[in-house]
Amino acid sequence: MTRLTPTFDRLKSDGKAGFVAYVMAGDPDADTTLAMMTGLAEAGADVIELGVPFTDPMADGPPIQRAALRALDGGMTLRGTLDLVRRFRETDTGTPVVLMGYANPFYAYGFGAFAEAASQAGADGVICVDLPPEEDTELREGLKAQGLSLIRLATPTTDDARLPRVVEDTSGFVYYVSTTGVTGSGVGETAVVSGAVDRVRKAANLPVAVGFGVKTPERAAEIARVADAVVVGSAIVDALNASGVDGALKLAKTLADAAHSAR
Template structure:
């Protein structure tokens, strides 16, 4: 099968009549070694696609749980260079699971766009989600990323009307990430029917898969959202599992397993979406 890792993975989950389970974890949280163990075990726990957070000191779209995850990672010495190295280590044992780097433009700008893209591709990164770069700034990162062979995944929200949607989708590739609510990560979805309607509307404008994130906390949430979506994205619940496992701020022998257990339950919920 041709195409990118992301294309192949969505083709696989579609053939299995289920949504892809997309897991978000923060690079370097709570420390580099534990984060590596968490990352390595995600595919076998049920993650079809991995979003790997790039820690940043001012994450404006993130709720408390993900903000704290980023702070723990930065305090432990994580950097963008080390985040890319994390992907390279993961790729030594897994050449199939797609990895998408998610975060903000500032660290990439400081790193240098050309160098960042070259290093990311060399490490085995598949795509980027950069939440604070609008479509009007595509020349800044999106177009160079596409030219380098990376998918550039856009966020759409409940306030993205059809006119704006056309602009947002213009250079989007890989999949479309529908943010299920206005506000920050970690909040609760109040109207699941509206989410389904929004996914259907987006699908009327693109052939790309549509994954839904923000507010999916339980297996039941994953099953309900996965009925209409091509993917369900979970982040806050997973970084909260990290936080809850810590003792005096330090990782424990069961920290990685706490995350993997959470992934298994949520991924099983997603599999029930269309049964």
């Protein structure tokens, strides 16, 4: 069992929605990312999504695209990302860390070798954005062998015929993409999101975290009332680029407080 299950169990027991905060590994450098990870946990993040920089992040909007390029320009790699998890675990052994990235770096590393290295570093799960269930057997089996969660994405276009396949072998939580489009592009209507969350939760029997486009405390609170967790990425990435670590963490705390107090 990873850190994800007890974290969501605690949130449910407390009657709260969780706050999942995204940061890109190596944006603009490793030390800044480590400071962000530590600060996000202190600011109230229940789960940290650590982005693995990639040249062609097709699901991500301009803020995270730019962050990935800054990280790559600074020399960040998948190995460097895993080292960040390892360094984070020296001071924080409780906050779940989920690696979010694309198939190419994981494939180049070797799916099984990557899963083993991620486990040894202290990660809890992986979101592989562009690898559908029909093609993720090697990654899925590698993660399962290491006791790590494979977290899949469900979207507004995931119909009832497709949904069972998407949630099969998913663990930890399901990430529901609230709108068609890329990260940071907006959030669907709350009533629509609520119905979708109920449908996904019933199919998966897992917590459902909602992301793609949540930028303000007000919107975070709206989503927290209908979902098990709220995911924020682009807004934090933009705040880090514009205002540094202190500015990004200030925003993150307001988002965490909004999610935790919404119910």
